[in-house]
Amino acid sequence: MSVFRNQNGQKWTARFRWRSGGKQYSISQTFNTKADAENWELEQKIQHLQGVDKKLTRFLWVFDKYFNTYKKDYLRKTSRDQWGYVRSKFKSFFGDDRTVQSITLDDYQSFLNSLNYELTHKTLLTIHRMISQVFDYSVQTGYINRNPTSLARVGGKKDRDVTYLNLEQIKKVLNYCRHGKFPAREGKSVQVGTPVLIEAAVLSGCRLGELAGLTWDNIDVEHAVFHIRRQLDTRNHRNPQFKELKTENSNRDVPVPTYLIDDMKKLHSPGDKLIFYTQRNLPVSTSSASRYTHRLLERLKINAPNFHFHSFRHSHVALLLANNVDIYAISKRLGHTNIRTTLQIYSYLMDEKKEQEDKKILSVLDNLGEQTND
Template sequence: MTQYVKRGKGWQARIYWRDPFGKRHTKSQAGFRTKKLAQVWAVETKSRLNQGIAVDKKISFVDYYNHWVDTYKRPKIAQSTLNRYRINGRVLKRCFGDISIKDVSRSAYQKFLNDYGKDHSPRTVRKLNTCIRSCVKSAILDDFLIKDFTQDVSIIGNENKNLDVDYLNLKEIRALLKETKSYLNWRYTSRFMIIAAIYTGMRKEELQALTWSDIDFTNQTININKAWRETKDEDETVEHFNNHRFKPTKSENSTRIIKVNPELLDCLDILRNHAKSNMVFMNEFGTLPTSNALNRKLKSLLATLNIHRKNFHFHSLRHSHVALLLANGIDIYVISRRLGHADVSITANTYAYLIDEYKDKTDNQIVNALSNL
């Protein structure tokens, strides 16, 4: 049912409907210059109702984002990722305030990205947009929106804000391996984790979570099927945290089996011969090396070698592993599978700077291949 009422110089439209449970609802809109415009609004609103869109639902963009994070993301993401989502929420609050999610236009969202991109790198803008796009798609499924206002927007960032990731060249990797292996003591496992990171490209939390059953010494493989929680959530009890240190890998594709070299297995065998726990890298104190401990040891080793890298940390060993594979002509698709990326585009985007560096070498390989036809 629809009513149209003349109010002063304008028109008001009011629609009535009942939900599947028989409850009566109403929604009105005033201020139309003509009755025709009021009728258009009523027809469009009824059409949305027939599509299952709850037109009476009202929530701000920021409130829905926070609801989405708490309901759909928080139960399955790491604390570090949750912290990043919270920061994104504050960014949205500064820009959109209490604006309803229904009132956010594509042009307004593009302007938001443009303004944000003035002080942030393209990669940072891209990650923010990916997060918000997932939120908006969820809002559509929850009947708060019809159209995706994040679709086909442009990602524009400040190239000067790009933070170059330091990695080691082949000579430096060899030197670091030699220095790290020069003193291997099963009681202190940080050196063993550094070696494993160079040889495998595994993430820190994947290495921390390794158990002896994950390593097949006969077939020379490592089964990466879980990760380790180093820090507890803000509202989590210590007891719950201690009993739930294992967590799923970063993504479904991160669960993988990789081939490893005999040199790594020889190093791990030292730990296996003195193992007092099922955890591969458990030290004599019954703990696993933390981020701080690993970075301190890594910086100490690099300082001994007189290698200075301002932005080099434990995760940079993953980048160095990619550099090592690219330098040896390993295909980017194979590298992507080894790293546990969802698809090769993630690898290409993340390590574009490395791929460009080895472009001349691959160009020569292409020329030589063509010349041999």
């Protein structure tokens, strides 16, 4: 018997045996009730049939097998974390035990619909694409005959409108950050670093973590170049940790104006490891950068709804596009994997640029018509 009462008659023991590689293995566990012992034995049977019995194979087992085989060793930590997030969303809706064969088209659409008012369209689309890969793998490996994600419709909340600064506003921000009077860091003779951090964001287009993690050994002072090789985790400023960049292409060299380097030098105090510190001598965090950004815009009377620190990166791109900088050069400067990424993220700016260029085109064609009439 695989489930039996103990000799004292008060407990139940379940034993499960299986064979692997020509050898027999056995595990057992003791429970207070017979039902618990039988449920444990059944769970062990199902677990050992994962990938063997297609009808009993759970989706999360296939998810983990696909991730561990085809993704885990080829992704950076941020992307691996994203896969973990997608797995948790699927698990919270379907549970641990849902088999891959039992998920229908309607089931999957219901899963997406359940997230419509929680997540943005962009985030939901990412979840859909990842899970679709797992179902494609399930089809290719014979666990299922059809992909239940193929007809799905992806909703989600409208992505937050992106706000960026125009040229006049950028000049106002830079003038304030460069020449305004700011408090000194506690116990230091140098000013707080957040204004110059914003100046650096406007002039470099770098992400917050990339700037917050800058040290002088990553800056070519003579040629005024940022060597972006790592970033700081800005979510925990009391115990900051360096981490790898978002993508391999994020490793890049970013030329900046020499006056920015001069302004950064003024922030240095003996013992500093980083360049930018808050008034309390802490590394810049996401929350502190956000608060300072909102206060700065309010002080300068700049009305920019939905503006946050990352919007300085968008403002940087808008500034370059307005001055006819090539989109390929912008893409490399931003550290994007390819130019398509830049076009997708900044499509709204490209549309505005297209409208301006269309006017130029019509002007050229109109002049051409006038010349032929002569």
